[in-house]
Amino acid sequence: MKATLSGSELQIPSHGFTWRLGTAARTALGQANLVARGAPPTPAAFVSALFALARHADGGSFVTGCSALDATICADVGEGRGCMARACSDGLGTLARRLDAGFGQLDGDDLDLLLAGSALLADTDNDRKAEAIGRPARSGEGVGQWSAELRTRAGVTSSSSSWTAERILP
Secondary structure, three states, rough: OEEEOOOEEEEEEEEEOOOHHHHHHHHHHHHHHHHHOOOOOOOHHHHHHHOOEEEEEEOOOEHHHHHHHHHOOOOOOOOOOOOOHHHHHHHHHHHHHHHHHHOOOOOOOOOEEEEEEEEEEEEEOOOOOOOOOOOOOOOOOEEEEEEEEOOOOOOOOEEEEEEEEEOOOO
């Protein structure tokens, strides 16, 4: 990527990154949110821990997780204990894989974030140094334009925005 100056306009041509939004989101959810709250960081471990919260009173004690589901449903449908064990276990595995696949859909196969933009450079105090990029949005002129394209396995999303920036000295 090579930024160029055309007159007083800074031009940044399209350039791409391998961002891996899904991988980043999965990690952020796991490490920054779940672990911080005492939960496991992976979708599979989270689903298991979440379902382990299910409880069923069985005499003087409680059973949890798939055993709780089994104890609650099997007798009601006229089946013996264990009728839901495999279905519950398979269901938890499927749910964990689907959650993980949702994150995977956000990853791209190559460069998955493309950015481009341009803006006027402004010398606000006539010292021959740019103190601002673009002009204040209220003027409507010279506002920087930025475009982004996110390429995921689920599809392509494009966005554009206007912006300004100003250097603030101490």
